[in-house]
Amino acid sequence: MLREWSDSLILLLAIAVAAVLIYLPYLWVGYARVQVGYDLAAPRAMFDRLPAYAQRATWAHQNSFETFLPFTAAALMVYVTEAGSSTTTWAAVVFLVARFLYSVCYIGNLPLLRSASFVVGSLATLVLFALGLQGAGLGHGL
Structure with a gap:
């Protein structure tokens, strides 16, 4: 099914x-806020009252912002240099799966699997950067 779409479309x-x-973990945070009683006057102050899984969901949400920017830059680099290929498509898909698993593992308190999924997602981003650089004619040795 992935091959029916262009590599450029898949990157976008x-x-x-x-x-x-990025916002998937926030579903758990929202649920927990309802459980403990959401405080409209001080929504950040209630963080310490949240259950541990909701605190971890907040951290997964924050980390998702941190990984989104490099992934987006790498994917756009491949897109702009027209370096899309089956490798870039799979790197993008691997990143998405790894980030989904990262959030699930973080919320579920599975630190080893969380760390492994973080590494896999980071490697997928590095692959996109390398192929984007090659597409720009800057990374022939990569």
């Missing part, structure tokens, strides 16, 4: 999906 869709994945 991957950026959009990555943006949505």
